[in-house]
Amino acid sequence: MKRFLLLFVLVSNIAVAQKNKKPDFHHVEPAFWWTGMKNTSLQILFHNKDINIADYQPSIQYDGVTLKEVKKVENPHYLFLTLDVSQSAKAGRVPVTFKAGKKTITHEYDLRQKSTDKNRIMGFSPADVLYLIMPDRFANGDPSNDSIPGMYEGANAKEDFARRGGDLKGISDHLDYIKDFGVTALWLNPVLENNQKRQSYHGYAITDLYKVDRRFGTNEDYVNFIKKCHDNGLKVIQDMVMNHIGNEHWLMYDLPEKNWIHQFPEFTRSNYRGSVISDPYKSKYDETLMSNGWFDTSMPDVDQTNELFATYLIQNTLWWIEYAGLDGIRMDTYPYPDKDFMARWAKEVLTEYPTFNIVGEAWVNYIPTTAYWQKDMNNNDGYESNLPSVTDFAFFGAVPQALHEQGGWDTGLARLYNLLAQDFLYPNANANLTFLDNHDVTRFFLSCGRDINKFKMGMTFLLTTRGIPQLYYGSELLMDGDGGHHPNVRKTFPGGWPGDEKNAFTKEGRTPEQNDAFNHLRTLLNWRKGESAIHSGKLTHYIPQDNVYVYFRYNDTKTVMVVMNGNTEAKTIGTKRYAENIKNAKSARDVIGDKTVDDLSTLTIPAQTALVLELK
Secondary structure (H helix, E strand, O other), rough: OHHHHHHHHHHHHHHHHHHHHHHOOOOOOEEEEEOOOOOOOEEEEEOOOOHHHHOOOOEEEEEOOEEEEEOOOOOOOOEEEEEEEEOOOOEEEEEEEEEEOOOEEEEEEEEEEEEOOOOOOOOOOOOOOOOEOOHHHHHOOHHHHHOOOOOOOOEOOOOOOOOOOOOOOHHHHOOHHHHOOOOEEEOOOOOEEEEOHHHHHHHHHEEEEEOOOOOOOOHHHHHHHHHHHHHHOEEEEEEEOOOEOOOOHHHHHHOOHHHEEEOOOOOEOOOOOOHOOOOOOOOOOHHHHHHHOOOOOOOOOEOOHHHHHHHHHHHHHHHHHHHHHOEEEEEOOOOOOOOOHHHHHHHHHHHOOOOOOEEEEEEEEOOHHOOOOOOOOOOOOOOOOOOOOOOOOOHHHHHHHHHOOOOOOOOOOHHHHHHHHOOOHHHHHOOOOOEEOOOOOOOHHHOOOHHHHHHHHHHHHHHHHHEEEEEEHHHHHOOHHHHHHHHHOOOOOOOOOOOOOOOOOHHHHHHHHHHHHHHHHHHHHHHHOOOOOHHHHHEEEEEOOOEEEEEEEEOOOOEEEEEEEEEOOOOOEHHHHHHHOOOOOOOOEEEEOOEEOOOOOOEEOOOEEEEEEOOO
16 A cells, blocks of 8 residues: 555656646747658747757757758747758658757657648639638537637627637538538638737737637647548638737747837838839838838737748748648738748749649739739739739729619729720739628628629629639628628628527528529539639620620630620620620520520520520
């Protein structure tokens, strides 16, 4: 019995000692890496807030791994090690030894084998339709993670800007709904940790660039979620932020160097004028304020010209792609960071992962200032962004106007014609991300006057013209945003929470009007999946007459004719004018109505309707 008690005390003391033992490092980032990367250089951040790690001399003995450089910074709590991980290096535990006099710290660095699965990272293209989800507002699959000790905000259904408790499991539980609906890719607003004191639900004030927010799930949950999406034929696009971090980010409490963040004598906000970056007549003052000013009081502006931080950010992106198996990135506030850094970032990501894709949020409204940011644009200042896809805010702005106005020389549906007539400015307009609403703007059902006919016309245009379409969760339910401000355009999906009165994930839980909108979109989306003429075919359109707009999408095997009637009464049109595209076709299938049109010599289009016709 005495031996048992002695053993119990010994084990207890060891457990207490291990619990109280201070960690060798508070942060090692990236925590692990991979062999087989094209770029063999790896920078590792070592941080201990309690000791001067800069006083230690590091060394590495591991076949195929060489310590190339040791970098000290202003703050002695950091060391930055640059390693060369050669192509001959094998996966394993790499011992990194730090010595200072008689003191020695050894860190076993995890080196893994890069995935060789060619189907794991797929990219996205005009063959896809993105479905944008705000994780906190879609569905609550695990109420146990709504409020977590150590995290400032828990779920609160009473405050507009508070969290609601949505999570990764909530999305995962409804993948059948999403897949059946017909979209092919999910874009989630940022899922990384946002441990902010207020308004953390949106995800754009990141406090740890290597951790999924625990109120959404764990890193492992995220990896498993992406695998489940892939198993269901759905791609995943991660929302990232290079311009700023949250003011509760651990870095802000112990900065490596002051110039990791743009600092001013007093709070200085960005002027938000994205067009100033490409302006040939810009003042240095305006350009600096745009790039270096803070996005908000809680979002410190990152200085990407700091080489250590630049490498840190690039590696963080590569880490998430390889670790999670991402298919693409949506980069927030693309014109705000240092533009040369962003060009470098995009180039390094796409060099490592050539099948990957990136869309940058270029919220600049005008076509020329949007085109400036797209890859292969012949800019007068010589700037090459290396960015494949840009958000098409000009498209977003033109469609509601076109649907509301009476037809005229440049009004009504002529706006859509004139919009696309300027596509010569883009290096690749078909790579533009097209959308009618998202988490930052008025919901489309409200912007089209809560008119379901206009809603269906706009959505039909979105899904049949050029570009990579993006839908926003709840648009299929005619969610209107109640005025267009942030809390209202980010409401919860009905049925995503226990106790919801209606479950809009089911037909029975939707109103007849909601089912009308849902079925319209579902029909077009599932048809669109297999239509290469829509994905990559040519586009020919005709100047609208009497507010009727006609365009064709076609390739060598199929021609699709779209006829939009923007009038409040039915219109009958002759089709001789379109002979160069109709050619010898005698009949067509009405895709939305699933019926045959036997006579193509004339077409009657109901008021405020878009016909989608497969020519036979």
